Amino acid sequence: xxxxxxxxxxxxxxxxxxxxxxxxxxxxxxxxxxxxxxxxxxxxxxxxxxxxxxxxxxxxxxxxxxxxxxxxxxxxxxxxxxxxxxxxxxxxxxxxxxxxxxxxxxxxxxxxxxxxxxxxxxxxxxxxxxxxxxxxxxxxxxxxxxxxxxxxxxxxxxxxxxxxxxxxxxxxxxxxxxxxxxxxxxxxxxxxxxxxxxxxxxxxxxxxxxxxxxxxxxxxxxxxxxxxx
DNA sequence: TGAATGATTTACT
DNA sequence: GTAAATCATTCAA
Numbered sequence: 124x125x126x127x128x129x130x131x132x133x134x135x136x137x138x139x140x141x142x143x144x145x146x147x148x149x150x151x152x153x154x155x156x157x158x159x160x161x162x163x164x165x166x167x168x169x170x171x172x173x174x175x176x177x178x179x180x181x182x183x184x185x186x187x188x189x190x191x192x193x194x195x196x197x198x199x200x201x202x203x204x205x206x207x208x209x210x211x212x213x214x215x216x217x218x219x220x221x222x223x224x225x226x227x228x229x230x231x232x233x234x235x236x237x238x239x240x241x242x243x244x245x246x247x248x249x250x251x252x253x254x255x256x257x258x259x260x261x262x263x264x265x266x267x268x269x270x271x272x273x274x275x276x277x278x279x280x281x282x283x284x285x286x287x288x289x290x291x292x293x294x295x296x297x298x299x300x301x302x303x304x305x306x307x308x309x310x311x312x313x314x315x316x317x318x319x320x321x322x323x324x325x326x327x328x329x330x331x332x333x334x335x336x337x338x339x340x341x342x343x344x345x346x347x348x349x350x351x352x
Numbered sequence: 353t354g355a356a357t358g359a360t361t362t363a364c365t
Numbered sequence: 366g367t368a369a370a371t372c373a374t375t376c377a378a
Contacts, residue, residue: 193375195374197373197374197375211373211374212374213373214373215373215374216370216371216372280373
């Protein structure tokens with residue numbers, strides 16, 4: 124435990140922060156809680172604090188797209204350097220965004236499942252609004268799911284493979300990950316929507332801020348918890 | 353070339 | 366509680 128946490132990383136460049144993401148995805152995932160995801164797009168800037176994530180652990184994890192080392196056009200970004208984005212489409216409708224972890228050729232990643240909106244709430248409402256809806260969505264419904272937050276922040280595959288840690292010289296449209304404030308208490312649970320993965324579905328590789336009202340769902344009887352300080 | 357399948361969300365009963 | 370929406374991606378042929 125001699126390594127500083129993601130939250131306290133301060134550096135002129137990005138090499139130190141990137142080194143954090145080069146570690147095992149199971150160590151990195153809970154430390155992503157509290158970090159801030161910022162989306163700079165042509166229509167404006169939106170951001171949110173990460174309050175829920177899941178770890179997908181490369182070739183041995185049957186729930187991961189890279190299970191068995193499957194390296195395809197879709198999963199290519201997961202084999203790239205840590206600190207980059209892996210964005211994919213699910214159900215032909217929704218986008219999901221991950222933070223690539225581990226060394227190059229280790230296809231492991233942290234799925235971002237929920238955010239607490241910080242900036243650009245009006246823009247999020249516009250993007251998340253459905254035709255016919257008159258009243259705005261509750262704040263807790265804007266980014267409380269992996270598909271919802273991608274819609275709110277206008278994240279799609281144009282960000283696939285992009286560097287989340289390098290902001291200088293970046294294109295106008297970019298995704299950025301910044302250090303933030305770690306949660307007081309971290310809850311764990313099995314991952315959502317991967318029942319097909321057999322024994323791997325039982326692993327408690329979902330991590331969330333126990334004190335946040337912005338998680339995608341609060342487990343009915345989750346007793347697993349751990350204090351962070 | 354074609355069939356099967358989702359790391360989901362939303363609306364509806 | 367159940368079901369529809371909707372298509373990129375994968376894999377078999």
